[in-house]
Amino acid sequence: MLKQQKLTELIRTHALKLGFDACGFAKAQYLPNEARRLEEWLDQERHGTMDWITNYFDKRVDPTLLVPGSKTVVSVLASYHHPKHKDQIGVKDQPLISKYAQGRDYHKVLRKNLKKLFSFTEELLGGLEGRIFTDSAPVLDKVWAQRAGLGWIGKNSNLLNKNIGSFFFIGEMIIDAELSYDTPVTDHCGSCTKCIDACPTDAIYEPYRVDANKCISYLTIELKNEIDKKYQTNIENWIYGCDICQDVCPWNSKSVLAQFEDLHPRDYVAERDLEFWENLTPKQYDEVFEGSAIRRAKYEKFKSNVEIVADNLSS
Structure with a gap:
């Protein structure tokens, strides 16, 4: 057990060294509650024309089907917040582009660094099977980040983190190694609406x-x-x-600044x-x-x- 904890912390430490703002670990398993909520949401056609969300439903709610043999979901957060972003809050007389899209394509930035984290983990464990994801496959990324202790899903359906806020991207490694798992975070939205x-x-x-x-x-x-x-x-x-x-x-109000320069506006x-x-x-x-x-x-x-x-x- 101690060995698992040590390996887990080494992976977490390396993720932070690479520039990710947080890293957490959750057991890969079927998500019955999320499956029910997702099915209800889809039945009500709340997904609009995004029919791709209906694809691979079973894999979306069970990573062990998406990545056979998987045991762990490693979630990482990467802030895209920048001081310049405050200048557009409340602006009503100029056209605005969402903050997340003002820098380089996050898929490319996170994928590049997740590959480095995967290679480190593979070398550390002496072999590894799995896949990396950056909002590019049927993965409930916010759910896994919550289960990995990286925040809670707020009333606006975004993942919120006490120390980071919500201006961040989420990525995952779904791997066949069994590691030490973090405790999910409780809700801290309170009565705020x-x-x-x-x-x-x-x-x-x-x-x-x-x-x-x-x-x-x-x-x-x-x-x-x-x-x-x-x-x-x-x-x-x-x-x-x-x-x-x-x-x-x-x-x-506590958003941390992006460490990856490519994510700067x-x-x-x-x-x-x-x-x-x-x-x-x-x-x-x-x-x-x-x-x-x-x-x-x-x-x-x-x-x-x-x-x-x-x-x-x-x-």
């Missing part, structure tokens, strides 16, 4: 439940169809994503005015968003968002 009260589209239809059909992030990124006119005004000045429910969260993305975005050409789109998560929304979708925001700002 700031995220619910602040959401302009009422997407948080009840505490801990979000209807993607109304969420500004979904509407400006995932929705391929035209945004319903009844929501266009509520989008306010968000041309890609939304940070409102995180900006008002008291726990984000790029000025040529974060500081553009409406005129630039309105005149953006397909070539400029490719140049400005090279290596960016914003490429997930195609040029036509992005420009449609800009048109809506332009109307909102002119009214």
